[in-house]
Amino acid sequence: DAGVTQSPTHLIKTRGQQVTLRCSPKSGHDTVSWYQQALGQGPQFIFQYYEEEERQRGNFPDRFSGHQFPNYSSELNVNALWLGDSALYLCASSRTSLDEQFFGPGTRLTVL
Amino acid sequence: AQKITQTQPGMFVQEKEAVTLDCTYDTSDPSYGLFWYKQPSSGEMIFLIYQGSYDQQNATEGRYSLNFQKARKSANLVISASQLGDSAMYFCAMSSDSGSARQLTFGSGTQLTVLP
Numbered sequence: 001d002a003g004v005t006q007s008p009t010h011l012i013k014t015r016g017q018q019v020t021l022r023c024s025p026k027s028g029h030d031t032v033s034w035y036q037q038a039l040g041q042g043p044q045f046i047f048q049y050y051e052e053e054e055r056q057r058g059n060f061p062d063r064f065s066g067h068q069f070p071n072y073s074s075e076l077n078v079n080a081l082w083l084g085d086s087a088l089y090l091c092a093s094s095r096t097s098l099d100e101q102f103f104g105p106g107t108r109l110t111v112l
Numbered sequence: 113a114q115k116i117t118q119t120q121p122g123m124f125v126q127e128k129e130a131v132t133l134d135c136t137y138d139t140s141d142p143s144y145g146l147f148w149y150k151q152p153s154s155g156e157m158i159f160l161i162y163q164g165s166y167d168q169q170n171a172t173e174g175r176y177s178l179n180f181q182k183a184r185k186s187a188n189l190v191i192s193a194s195q196l197g198d199s200a201m202y203f204c205a206m207s208s209d210s211g212s213a214r215q216l217t218f219g220s221g222t223q224l225t226v227l228p
Contacts, residue, residue: 033215042116042203042218043157056213088155098214103149103157 002027004093004104012110013081021076021107025093032074033101034066035090043090049074050097078109086111114139114206116219124225125194132179133189133222135204145207146187147216148178152200160202163187194226 005024013019025032031050035043045058049068068074072093078085088108092101115138125131137146148160163171163178171178179188191198204219 035216040220042205042220043216045215045217048213048215050213056215058215090155090157092157092216094214100159100162101214101216102159106155108155 004029004091004102006089006091006104006107008107009105010108010110012112014112015081015083017081017111018077018079019081019109021078021089021091021109023074023076023091023093023104025072025074025091026102029093029095029102030072031094031097031099032068032072033092033094034074034076035092036060037088037090037106038084039087046076048097055097081111083111085109114141114144114208114217116204116206116217118204118219118222120222121220122223122225124227125191126227127196128193130190130192131194131224133191133202133204133224135187135189135219137185137187137204137206139206139208141208146178146180147205147207148176148187148189149203149205149218150198150200151203151221157203161189191224196226196228199224199226 033048034046037043047057052068063079065077088106090106091104094101117136144165146163150158161173175192177190201221205216
């Protein structure tokens with residue numbers, strides 16, 4: 001049984017560019033949450049997707065957007081990248097929007 | 113707003129000894145959940161243990177136990193018989209169930225090093 005998978009593993013972008021990160025949830029899970037973890041800090045909640053809709057959003061600007069597909073996989077898009085967007089981006093899936101969250105290995109984004 | 117505080121940036125423990133990682137929280141919600149996660153250098157967050165705010169007994173999972181003191185708003189993690197593989201970053205987190213969605217609020221973490 002595959003766990004949560006994320007791609008790519010690492011990514012390097014320059015300021016002003018746009019990036020798309022991808023997440024496939026654990027089998028049987030229909031909810032995906034995204035977190036940003038800056039170096040030396042705990043993860044911060046970006047948003048949660050369920051039934052292809054954004055259900056809850058953390059304190060992140062509109063440059064951060066997402067999408068959930070009918071197969072429950074999800075994308076995180078970040079526009080107009082800043083140096084401060086450099087972080088580990090973690091995806092978590094859950095069986096329902098209120099259940100225990102299982103995390104993927106993350107995508108490490110570096111903005112130069 | 114919810115807040116998690118972990119006051120120990122780093123901890124050392126001798127192999128086979130027990131260690132306690134501190135966590136205090138602040139919330140106005142009457143119902144909440146408390147979690148501990150382990151994050152090795154690979155980056156993946158590994159779930160360790162969960163405590164519900166209405167649970168009467170402290171949660172235990174193998175060598176992990178959660179010392180839940182509701183009046184003091186603390187949820188300390190106790191690891192018994194430490195192993196070298198326990199060396200990692202440990203995060204305390206709280207869940208907030210708003211309507212139909214849940215988000216986790218994390219602390220800043222404690223780096224645990226197990227010494228041989």
